[in-house]
Structures are given as structure tokens and as C-alpha cells.
Amino acid sequence: MRLLRYDDLPVTPWKNGGGLTREIAVHLDREIHPEFLWRISMATVAGPGPFSQFEGIDRTIAVLQGNGILLNSNGSEITLGHDSAPYSFSGETPIEATVIAGETTDLNVMTRRGYFTHIMKRHVIRQSAAIDVECDDMILVFEGRVMARVGQDHFPAAPMDTLTGIRRGDRVDLSPEEETVIYTIELSGMTVGNVQPQGA
Structure with a gap:
């Protein structure tokens, strides 16, 4: 992640x-x-x-x-x-x-x-929320400052940052500093390959 x-x-x-x-x-x-x-x-x-x-x-x-x-x-x-x-x-x-x-x-x-296949969704979050991941891969894009937590890992996201490497079965806890928008991108498919984020 x-x-x-x-x-x-x-x-x-x-x-x-x-x-x-x-x-x-x-x-x-x-x-x-x-x-x-x-x-x-x-x-x-x-x-x-x-x-x-x-x-x-x-x-x-x-x-x-x-x-x-x-x-x-x-x-x-x-x-x-x-x-x-x-x-x-x-x-x-x-x-x-x-x-x-x-x-x-x-x-x-x-x-x-x-x-x-993919599904992109726009979410307005005003308070703490959680996402249970049911697709093969999920990517989150943040418009504001949000603390994202997956298990014991914490990710302090700033505007326009992206969280990658979220997998089926993960639970993502989100705590925004104030009302903001996040985008979830759900990716599902029949093949298995390598996700290559920038810098990998």
C-alpha cells in the first residue's frame, strides 16, 4: 500500500x-x-x-x-x-x-x-467513515486532507494525493479534517498482473 x-x-x-x-x-x-x-x-x-x-x-x-x-x-x-x-x-x-x-x-x-471493469464513485465525507473493499483493487483520490487507516498503517493524505494498493478484504477508515470529497476507483477483472504505481 x-x-x-x-x-x-x-x-x-x-x-x-x-x-x-x-x-x-x-x-x-x-x-x-x-x-x-x-x-x-x-x-x-x-x-x-x-x-x-x-x-x-x-x-x-x-x-x-x-x-x-x-x-x-x-x-x-x-x-x-x-x-x-x-x-x-x-x-x-x-x-x-x-x-x-x-x-x-x-x-x-x-x-x-x-x-x-471499473467503477468510479464520488463521495462527500463530513465525518469519519469506513470502506470495506469488495473489488480486486481499489484506489482512493483525495480532494482534501484526510487521515486514511488500513489495519495498523496510517496515511495522512493531502489534496490531490492518491492511495494505491488497496485489496479485496481490506477495510479503509477515513477521518477528514473537514467536509471534503474523495473518489473511489474499483477495479475488477479476470486476470492477475502487476500494479506499477509511480516510482515502483
Whole structure:
């Protein structure tokens, strides 16, 4: 289990100059597929442009910071703001994105269809809470300061930090300093591979 600090995540500028990606964790198994089986990242978007299309991938995004983003697909528009529920879509879907104002930072989850599934949930926590993990892997992303405890291990999370390596059967106790939002990412699949968080 590991707490990843936001400032320590590796930053990759986009080729088109429209944003930055910070990779949180990736699941690789080259014997099963030459590319990732699942991937979690944060993207800071500074300007308009198309989403990259990923064949055979299921995606979910949520807005962590900023005024939000407008998604246009085949004439339909969806506005995602800080208070919006996570939005799921197929990686093949053509989407044009426009930042509402300034920059926006999104949380992105991608799983390879037929190998893994995922569920991202947004939770507002105002007092101590507990999560009993029933999926293969769970990752928590924090918007505020929260003390997370798993067994005897304590993880003092700051805004935009991520807790990785949570497994089925674990119980996560959460104590926020004040009302805040956390995102749970549940990952389940038929394969077993290696989770490779940043710095591993």
C-alpha cells in the first residue's frame, strides 16, 4: 500500500500543448496484451481539443479542480463540473472538449474491455467513515486532507494525493479534517498482473 503525493507524480506535456498528464498507476501484463490493461491518471487541460480515441477501452472521467469542461460528441453536449458525478464512455467515442474557463484538472480511469471493469464513485465525507473493499483493487483520490487507516498503517493524505494498493478484504477508515470529497476507483477483472504505481 502506498500514498502517492500529487507533486511527485511524473508530468508528461501533451504533444499539442493543450495540457499535461500525471500518471498515477498502470496495470501491465505483456503476456496478455502489449498495452495497458488499466491505467489511472490526472490531466490538466488548458485549451480545447479532441479526446484521444482508444479502441477497446472503457473510460471514466471526473473534474477535480477548475470550472469544468464541456464535452461534445455527435452533436450532444455534456457539462462536467466539480460537483458532477463521474462520466463514463467508450474509448472509441469521438469527443471534442472545451474548458469552461482557465484550466481544469480531471481524474481519468481506463480499463481494457474484456479484461477489467471499473467503477468510479464520488463521495462527500463530513465525518469519519469506513470502506470495506469488495473489488480486486481499489484506489482512493483525495480532494482534501484526510487521515486514511488500513489495519495498523496510517496515511495522512493531502489534496490531490492518491492511495494505491488497496485489496479485496481490506477495510479503509477515513477521518477528514473537514467536509471534503474523495473518489473511489474499483477495479475488477479476470486476470492477475502487476500494479506499477509511480516510482515502483
